[in-house]
Amino acid sequence: MSSGTAAVQLAIQGCSIGNGDEILVPSMTYVATFQAIKAAGAEPIACDIDEETCLIDLNDALSKISKRTKAIIPVHYTGGVGNLDELYSFASKYNLRIIEDAAHAFGTKYKGNLIGSIGDIVCFSFDGIKNITSGEGGCIVTSDSTVLENIKNARLLGVEKDSDNRYKNLRSWNFDVSNQGWRYHMSNIMAAIGIQQLKKFNKFADLRKQIATKYDQLLSSNQNIKFLNRDYNNVVPHIYVVRVKGLNDRDGLRRAMNKSGIEIGIHYTPNHFLSFFKSDQTNKLPITEKVYREIISLPIHPDINNGDIKNVISTLENLLPSYTDNAK
Numbered sequence: 001m002s003s004g005t006a007a008v009q010l011a012i013q014g015c016s017i018g019n020g021d022e023i024l025v026p027s028m029t030y031v032a033t034f035q036a037i038k039a040a041g042a043e044p045i046a047c048d049i050d051e052e053t054c055l056i057d058l059n060d061a062l063s064k065i066s067k068r069t070k071a072i073i074p075v076h077y078t079g080g081v082g083n084l085d086e087l088y089s090f091a092s093k094y095n096l097r098i099i100e101d102a103a104h105a106f107g108t109k110y111k112g113n114l115i116g117s118i119g120d121i122v123c124f125s126f127d128g129i130k131n132i133t134s135g136e137g138g139c140i141v142t143s144d145s146t147v148l149e150n151i152k153n154a155r156l157l158g159v160e161k162d163s164d165n166r167y168k169n170l171r172s173w174n175f176d177v178s179n180q181g182w183r184y185h186m187s188n189i190m191a192a193i194g195i196q197q198l199k200k201f202n203k204f205a206d207l208r209k210q211i212a213t214k215y216d217q218l219l220s221s222n223q224n225i226k227f228l229n230r231d232y233n234n235v236v237p238h239i240y241v242v243r244v245k246g247l248n249d250r251d252g253l254r255r256a257m258n259k260s261g262i263e264i265g266i267h268y269t270p271n272h273f274l275s276f277f278k279s280d281q282t283n284k285l286p287i288t289e290k291v292y293r294e295i296i297s298l299p300i301h302p303d304i305n306n307g308d309i310k311n312v313i314s315t316l317e318n319l320l321p322s323y324t325d326n327a328k
Ligand SMILES: *Cc1c(COP(=O)(O)O)cnc(C)c1O
Pocket: 003, 004, 005, 006, 029, 030, 032, 033, 075, 101, 103, 104, 124, 125, 126, 127, 137, 138
């Protein structure tokens, strides 16, 4: 696919989900997930998260199921996947497709299996900042041959059965089109970058795990810091997010960190706060809103060394007292 966003959009379309249908999705995700649902013609139903895992709260999701609900899109936030067994039994009980937004979770394992090697439909992104990149790109993994056929056609302007031919350097001249299609295939140039990246992936994954583990260790005695529940034996972290208790001026903290040459991030502004998606003003998501006010992301990428890690933590710990109320 040309991007992770295109992957999520076509995964939905591939399941023949679209106009008039609703999809359960955590509000705490990048806007790409929500836009992909809209692009497929469906309606994103913003759900709350579980406070420990920061992944979709199935009790809240349950309360939002309607006759129109056709799918659930769990987002593997930071790389964590939570209890997938529970998620899949929930989906089968309520007859929902699962489209995993695994943009953060390339390399993460669940019970010994790589994410993407199990499950219903799994979408990855190979955007420039992800765990692995092809410059721009994405992919969809599924074992459902009908969905796969739909996606392959839709990826190349709806031209039926053309996608496989092109890989054989052939092309269909007499073809039919019976569905909306897009130009969402990955270019050869991007794929060439992706293939080289794949060879280095184990190294990248180990470095990301080591950096997150080191941050965890260095912050473990800090009373203001609350960690997301992540097991870095199995999770390859795409971002490193912590919650800061008593944080009263996040923008100030961010500017001060920036002055010291350290960029911190905020992943993410919840989607139900965004003008395009806040049609339902009654949909309050208390945990998402609480967690959102506390989150910061520390730098994590394979080029960070031990000195950088220590510098990030000491700078943060020196600044925190000025930007937090006393931790209780
Ligand atoms: C990056 C990302 C996407 C979209 O991927 P692109 O390749 O940038 O289109 C979707 N969902 C999440 C959670 C992401 O972080």
